[in-house]
Amino acid sequence: MNCLRQSPILTAGIFLLAGASFAQQNSNAPLDATMTQLLRQAAAESELVADAGFDPAVVAVGEPSLYRVIVTAAPEAVDLPEKIPAPDELQLQKEGVGSSFVSKGPTSQYRTTFNYRVTARTAGTFTIESFGANVGAWRVGVPPRTLKVVAAGSPEARRPSSLRLEVPAGDFFVGQAIRAQIVALDPGDSSVLGLVEPKALGNAFIFDRVSGSQRRDLREDNGRSVSAMVEEVIAIPIREGRQAFSAQAFVELRPTSDSQTIKLRGYRPFLEAAPVNIVVRHLPGDALPGFTGLIGQFQPPSPRPASREVHAGDPFDLPIVIQGTGNLGRVIPPPITNAPGWRVVPTSSHDNQSLTAGLDGSNVFHYTLIPLHPGMTATPRIPFSYFDPQQNSYVDFTIPSIPILVLRSAGAGTTVPDTNTTSVIHNASARRTPEGLGNLARRPAHFAASLVPMQQRPAFWWSQLLLAIGLAGWYGWSRRRRFLAAHPEVVRMARARRELRWQDRRRHRAAAERDAVAYARAAVASLRVACAPHLSARPEALVCDDVLRALPPEEQNGETGKLLRQLFLFADELAFKDKSPHPETLWSLQPALETLMAELRRRLC
Amino acid sequence: MLIRSAFFLRSLALLSAGVIWLAFASAARGETNDFERACSAYDTRDFAGAAQLFGDEIKRAPSAEAWRNLGNAKWQAGHPGPAILAWERALWINPYDADAAASLRFARQSAQLAELPLRWWETFSTCLPANAWAWLAVGSLWLTIALGFVLPIILGRRRTAWTQSLAAIAFGGLLLTITGAAGIHTRTALGVVWSGGTPLLQVPTHHAQTLARLPAGEAIHSRYRRGNYFFVRTSSAGSGWVEETRLRFISSPGH
Numbered sequence: 001m002n003c004l005r006q007s008p009i010l011t012a013g014i015f016l017l018a019g020a021s022f023a024q025q026n027s028n029a030p031l032d033a034t035m036t037q038l039l040r041q042a043a044a045e046s047e048l049v050a051d052a053g054f055d056p057a058v059v060a061v062g063e064p065s066l067y068r069v070i071v072t073a074a075p076e077a078v079d080l081p082e083k084i085p086a087p088d089e090l091q092l093q094k095e096g097v098g099s100s101f102v103s104k105g106p107t108s109q110y111r112t113t114f115n116y117r118v119t120a121r122t123a124g125t126f127t128i129e130s131f132g133a134n135v136g137a138w139r140v141g142v143p144p145r146t147l148k149v150v151a152a153g154s155p156e157a158r159r160p161s162s163l164r165l166e167v168p169a170g171d172f173f174v175g176q177a178i179r180a181q182i183v184a185l186d187p188g189d190s191s192v193l194g195l196v197e198p199k200a201l202g203n204a205f206i207f208d209r210v211s212g213s214q215r216r217d218l219r220e221d222n223g224r225s226v227s228a229m230v231e232e233v234i235a236i237p238i239r240e241g242r243q244a245f246s247a248q249a250f251v252e253l254r255p256t257s258d259s260q261t262i263k264l265r266g267y268r269p270f271l272e273a274a275p276v277n278i279v280v281r282h283l284p285g286d287a288l289p290g291f292t293g294l295i296g297q298f299q300p301p302s303p304r305p306a307s308r309e310v311h312a313g314d315p316f317d318l319p320i321v322i323q324g325t326g327n328l329g330r331v332i333p334p335p336i337t338n339a340p341g342w343r344v345v346p347t348s349s350h351d352n353q354s355l356t357a358g359l360d361g362s363n364v365f366h367y368t369l370i371p372l373h374p375g376m377t378a379t380p381r382i383p384f385s386y387f388d389p390q391q392n393s394y395v396d397f398t399i400p401s402i403p404i405l406v407l408r409s410a411g412a413g414t415t416v417p418d419t420n421t422t423s424v425i426h427n428a429s430a431r432r433t434p435e436g437l438g439n440l441a442r443r444p445a446h447f448a449a450s451l452v453p454m455q456q457r458p459a460f461w462w463s464q465l466l467l468a469i470g471l472a473g474w475y476g477w478s479r480r481r482r483f484l485a486a487h488p489e490v491v492r493m494a495r496a497r498r499e500l501r502w503q504d505r506r507r508h509r510a511a512a513e514r515d516a517v518a519y520a521r522a523a524v525a526s527l528r529v530a531c532a533p534h535l536s537a538r539p540e541a542l543v544c545d546d547v548l549r550a551l552p553p554e555e556q557n558g559e560t561g562k563l564l565r566q567l568f569l570f571a572d573e574l575a576f577k578d579k580s581p582h583p584e585t586l587w588s589l590q591p592a593l594e595t596l597m598a599e600l601r602r603r604l605c
Numbered sequence: 606m607l608i609r610s611a612f613f614l615r616s617l618a619l620l621s622a623g624v625i626w627l628a629f630a631s632a633a634r635g636e637t638n639d640f641e642r643a644c645s646a647y648d649t650r651d652f653a654g655a656a657q658l659f660g661d662e663i664k665r666a667p668s669a670e671a672w673r674n675l676g677n678a679k680w681q682a683g684h685p686g687p688a689i690l691a692w693e694r695a696l697w698i699n700p701y702d703a704d705a706a707a708s709l710r711f712a713r714q715s716a717q718l719a720e721l722p723l724r725w726w727e728t729f730s731t732c733l734p735a736n737a738w739a740w741l742a743v744g745s746l747w748l749t750i751a752l753g754f755v756l757p758i759i760l761g762r763r764r765t766a767w768t769q770s771l772a773a774i775a776f777g778g779l780l781l782t783i784t785g786a787a788g789i790h791t792r793t794a795l796g797v798v799w800s801g802g803t804p805l806l807q808v809p810t811h812h813a814q815t816l817a818r819l820p821a822g823e824a825i826h827s828r829y830r831r832g833n834y835f836f837v838r839t840s841s842a843g844s845g846w847v848e849e850t851r852l853r854f855i856s857s858p859g860h
Contacts, residue, residue, distance in 0.1 A: 343716060370715060370717065372715045437677050437680060438673065440674050440677055441673055441674055442644055444666065444671055446668055448669070453856060454736040475759050
């Protein structure tokens with residue numbers, strides 16, 4: 001911890017190291033120069049140790065031994081010499097590289113193991129001398145190690161611990177779960193205590209570890225029965241054809257006093273298994289309905305609902321238990337495509353975490369079904385099928401209907417009183433449908449020409465405008481009426497103007513026809529009508545003096561007065577004397593009379 | 606002669622009235638028969654046929670009952686979107702239709718659809734049929750005008766306590782009914798998702814990212830429109846754009 005506190009570069013480097021290592025494992029992209037430099041610096045600043053050892057340190061001629069070099073740094077930071085300084089009698093072949101974190105109190109230490117397969121041609125003792133390895137900017141020394149090679153069959157010779165991948169014989173199908181076993185064979189001294197971080201490798205597979213499956217078992221090795229640590233792994237091929245996969249693991253070994261073995265604390269040898277090839281085939285094309293990728297051997301599905309009654313509209317949980325051997329953990333529940341009267345909530349495979357074993361056991365799918373109508377008596381039938389690789393055929397696995405009772409939903413039922421149920425059912429006009437919906441109306445009653453609200457229809461606003469205009473007109477007429485009532489002279493004037501226009505037409509017609517009698521009568525009537533409003537009198541009651549009184553005094557005694565007297569005299573002679581006056585007298589008065597009439601008309605306005 | 610002419614005119618008027626009454630009666634009987642035929646189809650579980658007949662009935666004489674029955678038929682035929690829309694329209698015309706309300710409640714519960722929360726004036730507007738508010742508003746307005754303006758000013762009647770009180774009440778009613786009419790106005794933006802799996806889009810384009818898939822019958826509130834897309838608010842999936850053809854508005858004509 002103090003080391004971490006004192007060296008922030010080291011802390012950052014460890015994190016970068018971890019991240020970069022992860023990235024390296026998941027991608028083959030090369031690290032850039034800066035990252036490599038940081039990793040090297042971080043690795044160098046930590047506790048740098050290098051060690052080496054033979055496994056086993058005593059081997060028979062021709063038998064392989066593993067020479068391991070371990071450096072407490074990330075693999076990216078370590079540069080081993082291309083050629084290890086080994087004697088000519090030893091043949092070294094480079095194998096895999098593995099790395100791991102080892103907990104060292106509060107901190108962790110990165111360890112990288114380089115494996116070399118060593119074979120000796122002759123018996124003897126051979127030493128690989130000390131050599132240096134570059135770790136970033138630092139150099140660390142790898143100690144010398146000695147391999148003793150004895151004659152074949154010598155009891156002193158030991159076999160190396162080895163890793164093996166065991167796969168069942170036969171061909172497999174895409175998607176089929178294959179139970180593989182990673183086996184660490186004991187060299188014969190029961191020194192293998194366990195497998196650490198066993199891992200299956202292969203690009204054409206998905207691997208699932210089976211937790212808790214590690215056990216000690218016996219295996220045959222070159223005709224001998226040896227002890228072995230076995231861990232199971234599920235391999236699911238995703239690509240057809242001839243596919244290879246392998247395994248690797250760190251092996252927990254019993255501590256030994258052998259001076260030629262690696263003495264690093266917490267050291268675990270890194271082992272690799274030889275690749276295994278299998279043939280993967282496509283599934284046949286004639287899949288049955290409801291096939292979602294389930295492959296194996298299974299017992300008929302058993303629906304196990306918790307209850308047999310449900311209200312319409314309420315969710316109904318339908319658990320389906322599937323037991324058998326196969327890819328139970330990765331199977332997708334079949335969709336329910338045809339379920340009239342039911343609403344199906346999609347089932348997610350992520351909900352099914354009840355798998356009791358990697359390959360053998362049971363899994364539970366939970367379908368959530370919502371009945372839409374009361375009175376339904378069974379759940380929908382769910383088409384389902386699986387593929388049996390042993391029979392090389394699909395097997396119908398349909399989930400049968402389960403008898404249940406769908407009750408009326410509480411919300412819809414409240415509208416019908418229970419005490420009146422019988423009468424309601426027998427009353428055709430108010431019958432509640434058995435599906436729980438509202439009553440069917442038997443006769444239309446509430447009509448609406450349009451769904452558009454009234455205030456959004458133009459006709460509505462036009463009608464209101466019309467009403468407003470009518471009201472305004474009424475108001476205006478009312479005001480006018482009151483005004484005229486208060487001012488009767490206005491009425492008299494208007495009436496006089498109207499009457500005068502009529503008399504004007506009579507007079508003009510008479511003048512045009514040269515009818516002196518008619519002209520004289522119309523002229524007198526015109527004068528009476530024009531003067532009556534000023535005297536507040538009826539026109540027919542006026543005589544010449546009255547008309548003269550309506551004129552200004554200067555006109556009464558002037559030419560106008562004279563004209564009026566002559567005209568009235570002419571009219572009186574027409575009315576009361578047998579002898580008609582001479583019409584020329586009247587026509588001589590006409591221009592002055594028309595001028596006077598125009599003046600009187602003006603006074604009326 | 607005069608007497609004979611009057612007798613002739615009276616007879617002609619009676620005859621015309623009879624002919625008109627017969628025409629109306631036969632038309633009404635025809636409509637009733639159509640409605641009953643649709644009900645009979647429903648009773649015999651011919652839901653698709655019943656839906657068709659109720660749809661024809663709505664085209665001829667739209668009524669709350671026809672909309673309600675259409676909703677039932679559509680629901681039974683497995684079309685939740687049109688069914689919910691039809692019940693909403695039945696309640697739009699007649700908010701006291703308990704059966705339509707119960708069906709709507711049942712359908713929403715069954716289909717796990719949430720009701721869109723209404724604002725307070727929209728909730729207030731559900732007290733009366735959609736058109737009643739407008740008529741009440743203009744009735745209150747004209748009553749206020751009549752009592753406060755026409756009677757004293759045009760007709761010259763003296764203002765009395767009761768006319769003044771009545772005018773005040775009418776004015777208060779006007780304010781209330783304007784609130785209800787405003788609620789009706791904003792409720793015209795309410796609609797229903799017509800078909801299931803309707804994509805709720807992030808932007809109003811065909812290739813936009815889908816935010817959610819809306820189930821049939823989901824209630825929406827339209828905010829505004831751009832081209833063929835409406836920006837809508839939903840109760841369960843937030844806001845987004847929905848294509849015009851995927852929606853139906855409660856107050857829009859057509860079904």
